[in-house]
Every structure is written in structure tokens, then in C-alpha cells.
Amino acid sequence: MYLLPAIVAAFLIGEAVRGRQRPTDARLDQARTVRRLGLLFYGLALRALLMVIPELMAFRETGTFPSLMVVNVFWPLGMALLFLPVGLGLRQFRPWARWAAVFLSTLNAALAVLVLRWMIRNEAAVYPWDWPDIAVARALPFFTLFVLIRPSTSLLFRAQDRAELMADLRAHKPVRSSPTALACLGFLIVLASIDGSYMADWTFRYGPLLFGLPEG
Numbered sequence: 014m015y016l017l018p019a020i021v022a023a024f025l026i027g028e029a030v031r032g033r034q035r036p037t038d039a040r041l042d043q044a045r046t047v048r049r050l051g052l053l054f055y056g057l058a059l060r061a062l063l064m065v066i067p068e069l070m071a072f073r074e075t076g077t078f079p080s081l082m083v084v085n086v087f088w089p090l091g092m093a094l095l096f097l098p099v100g101l102g103l104r105q106f107r108p109w110a111r112w113a114a115v116f117l118s119t120l121n122a123a124l125a126v127l128v129l130r131w132m133i134r135n136e137a138a139v140y141p142w143d144w145p146d147i148a149v150a151r152a153l154p155f156f157t158l159f160v161l162i163r164p165s166t167s168l169l170f171r172a173q174d175r176a177e178l179m180a181d182l183r184a185h186k187p188v189r190s191s192p193t194a195l196a197c198l199g200f201l202i203v204l205a206s207i208d209g210s211y212m213a214d215w216t217f218r219y220g221p222l223l224f225g226l227p228e229g
Contacts, residue, residue, distance in 0.1 A: 021202050025195045038188040044169050044178055045188075046160060047103055049197045053153070054100030054114065056204040060149070061089040061096065063211040092117075106178060108170045115161050122154035145203045153200055160193060 068085045095117060102110020129151065132139070139147070160166060169178060190198075 021199050025199055028190055028198065029195060033189070035187045035189045038186070039165070039191070040169070040178075041181060041186060041188050042191050042194050043166060044106075044182055046191075046194045046197050047106065047166065047169060048182070049194075049201060050114070050157060050160060051100040051102075051104035051110075053157070053197070053200060053204060054096045054103060056201070056208055057149075057153075058093040058096035058100065059208050060204065060211065061093040063208065063215060064089045066215050106170050106175050108172075111161055111167075111170050114157060118154040118157040118161070121150075122158065125151045125154060145207050149200070149204055149207060153204075156196065156200065160197070 065086055095113070099110050099113045099117065103114060131137070168174075
């Protein structure tokens, strides 16, 4: 996790340098940013499902769920079931998906503020290695709102222009990436690292139990 900031910075700087030679097309740049938001919602769904695994394994071993079952099990499962279709809808520029993403991001942003207030009031410890989760849980909802509520973004979701827009995206025309597009790429890298580390951790920790293999 300590190398991740350097990796993200190097990738984004390289992308920005390469982009200086590309033409500017604000419409295509914004459309690709929205589609990357769809990928982020896929990643959030996977992250939510991975958070449930320890609780399910604890239930398998003890036969009981923890007292905070609603928070630890039902909330992540519910979010995963919502994130998946919203991500698909964003990648297809469906208007309902835009407003669903705005609602979910507003909800998560409000929760982030409440958690932050609780942490400050109780002087909760914050560790440097937790920064990827903090970025995704605290900053990503506000970034998503910033992207989706802009008037220029709303133009991408007009039904009459959807076919033309998708055709332009399939052409893979290289365009210069805006700071917003680069930030979205950064969030994708961070979220992918979180999901990947969770998957590796749960595989090594619970894989033997799931497949009946000897531990050790």
C-alpha cells in the first residue's frame, strides 16, 4: 500500500504527458469518464461482496451471525445488488442509472460525513495504510457527485444521441484526458488494488476451509 501512491502518480503523470499530443474532445472525454464510473460501481459491488466473506465464514464456524448483522451482512449485500445494475446503466448512458448513482453517492457521502464526525469526536485512530479504503469510502462519493451533476454530463444521457455516442466510443479515438478523467483513472487503480488485496487475503485465509484443504 505504501508503493501504491507512487504507482498511481506515475501512471497519471505518464497519461497526462502522452495526452498532450492528442486532440481535445470534451464530449468524448466526459463520456469515457462516465463509463469509468460504471467500472467503479462494479468494483464497489465486488468490494461489498468481499466484505461479507468474513461474516459468512464466522457463521460457518460458529453457527451464529454477529450482533451487527445488518451492518456487516445485509448492508453490503444490498449495496452490491444496487451497484451492479447502476454500473451497467452508467456504461450504457441510461438516465435512470445517472440518478440512481447520484442517490447512492449522496447516501454514501452523508454516511462518510457522519463517520468522520464520529471519528473526530471519539479521536479514533487513523493509520497510514488505511488510505486506499479512506479514499474510496470518503472521497469517491463526492467525486461521483461532482461528475454526474454537471450540466455537461447530463447531455450525454439524452436518448436521441446515445447511438451516436456509443459509436464514437467504439471508434477508440485518442483524446486528451482532462484532470477529472485522470482522477477517475486514479480511483480505478486504487479500488482495483483494494479488491485485489481483499481477494488474495480471503483466498489464502479461507480457501482451505472452502475447498476442504488442509490448512497451513
